[in-house]
Each structure stands twice: as structure tokens, then as C-alpha cells.
Amino acid sequence: DGGITQSPKYLFRKEGQNVTLSCEQNLNHDAMYWYRQDPGQGLRLIYYSQIVNDFQKGDIAEGYSVSREKKESFPLTVTSAQKNPTAFYLCASLGRGRAGANVLTFGAGSRLTVL
Amino acid sequence: QKEVEQNSGPLSVPEGAIASLNCTYSDRGSQSFFWYRQYSGKSPELIMSIYSNGDKEDGRFTAQLNKASQYVSLLIRDSQPSDSATYLCAVNRNRGSTLGRLYFGRGTQLTVWP
Numbered sequence: 001d002g003g004i005t006q007s008p009k010y011l012f013r014k015e016g017q018n019v020t021l022s023c024e025q026n027l028n029h030d031a032m033y034w035y036r037q038d039p040g041q042g043l044r045l046i047y048y049s050q051i052v053n054d055f056q057k058g059d060i061a062e063g064y065s066v067s068r069e070k071k072e073s074f075p076l077t078v079t080s081a082q083k084n085p086t087a088f089y090l091c092a093s094l095g096r097g098r099a100g101a102n103v104l105t106f107g108a109g110s111r112l113t114v115l
Numbered sequence: 116q117k118e119v120e121q122n123s124g125p126l127s128v129p130e131g132a133i134a135s136l137n138c139t140y141s142d143r144g145s146q147s148f149f150w151y152r153q154y155s156g157k158s159p160e161l162i163m164s165i166y167s168n169g170d171k172e173d174g175r176f177t178a179q180l181n182k183a184s185q186y187v188s189l190l191i192r193d194s195q196p197s198d199s200a201t202y203l204c205a206v207n208r209n210r211g212s213t214l215g216r217l218y219f220g221r222g223t224q225l226t227v228w229p
Contacts, residue, residue, distance in 0.1 A: 033216065035219075041221060042203065042219050042220060042221035042222050043159075043203070043219040045216060048216055058216070066163070090158055090159075094217075102147065102207065103149070103161060103164065104149070104161070104217050105161070106158040106159050107158060107159070108157075108158050109157070109158045
């Protein structure tokens with residue numbers, strides 16, 4: 001089955017540590033996205049990539065980094081520079097749905113807690 | 116001005132009633148409009164997409180789009196307790212291209228009580 005796989009599902013980190021969240025898709029989608037969600041909040045865009053080896057900052061990129069070396073993979077690194085990293089992180093990809101329009105599909109999410 | 120605005124709620128309706136969720140957007144060039152449902156602790160799932168003015172029905176769900184008023188809504192008929200979730204409105208300037216990004220509202224929390 002095609003889909004988006006995020007790992008780990010839960011992650012605990014000590015302050016000052018970098019962590020990397022994995023996102024893999026087998027939907028053959030070109031565009032991939034990372035969102036952050038805080039309790040009671042909507043989705044805030046961190047980074048997105050529309051093609052391999054290229055990515056753009058979203059609305060809250062500070063303290064995060066990404067790479068896009070393969071079409072299927074778009075890992076997110078939460079660096080120690082991110083002041084408040086505890087959140088729910090969602091990876092998504094954008095591809096053709098019915099009627100030829102683009103549809104965003106989400107992974108199951110990774111919940112990061114800083115101790 | 117935010118790109119996409121929704122009433123945060125919470126919206127509370129009795130079982131069997133019609134729940135009405137509203138969303139406005141600022142970019143007149145927007146072409147694609149989506150409603151996502153998100154259960155607590157889970158990722159959003161697409162429930163409706165709409166691209167043309169008017170109504171689109173899918174089971175108990177009806178999406179309504181008015182591009183002149185920059186307004187999109189979601190009606191849930193015969194609401195069930197299992198519909199209790201946060202509903203996110205999303206808007207994209209593109210339709211057939213995967214360029215660009217979606218803009219999300221903050222979501223409306225819906226509670227359907229038995």
C-alpha cells in the first residue's frame with residue numbers, strides 16, 4: 001500500500017541534543033512538507049521541498065534543518081537551537097488525486113518531548 | 116490578515132443535528148479547497164475537496180464553495196458522536212500542479228453529544 005511512514009512515533013530528547021525525524025513516502029510524489037502542531041493549534045509549516053535537492057523555508061524554519069537527497073525521503077532535524085521543540089510533527093506529501101487536482105496526504109506523525 | 120481563518124469553536128451539537136463549519140480565505144487566486152478531520156493525537160485525514168463554486172456532496176458531508184465571497188463551508192448531516200474531532204480548512208493556489216503550499220486554518224473543534 002502506498003503511503004507515508006514517519007519514525008519514530010514517540011521521541012524523548014534532552015535539552016541541547018539534535019534529533020532527526022524520518023519521513024519516507026512511496027507515493028511517487030514530488031513535493032514533501034514538514035508541519036509542526038502544538039496543542040490546540042493549527043498546522044505551521046516548517047520546510048517544504050518541491051523537487052530533489054531543493055527545499056524552501058516555511059513559516060517557522062528557525063532551529064530546524066532538512067535534506068532532500070532522494071525523492072522518497074525528507075528527514076527533519078530538530079537542532080538544539082530550536083527553543084521550544086516539544087510538539088507533534090507531521091510529514092506530508094502532495095500529489096495528484098482524483099480529478100487531477102493536488103491532494104496533501106499526511107503521515108501518522110512523530111511526537112517529540114524535550115525533557 | 117491570516118491566509119485562512121476558521122472559528123476555533125468549540126462547536127457543540129446534539130446527535131442527529133447538522134453541524135456547520137465555516138472558513139474564509141484571503142487569496143482570491145486560490146483554486147483548491149480541502150477539509151481535513153483530525154482526531155485527538157492523530158494526523159489529519161482528507162474528507163472533502165472542492166474546486167468549483169457550488170455544493171459537493173459525499174455521504175453525510177457537503178462542502179460549499181463561494182469564490183466571490185472567498186468562503187468555504189462544510190456541513191455534516193445527521194451528526195454522530197464519532198464525528199467529534201477538529202476540522203481543518205486548507206487552501207491552495209494551485210490545482211493541477213504540485214507547486215506551492217497549502218495554507219491551513221487553525222481548525223474548529225466539533226463535539227457531537229449523544
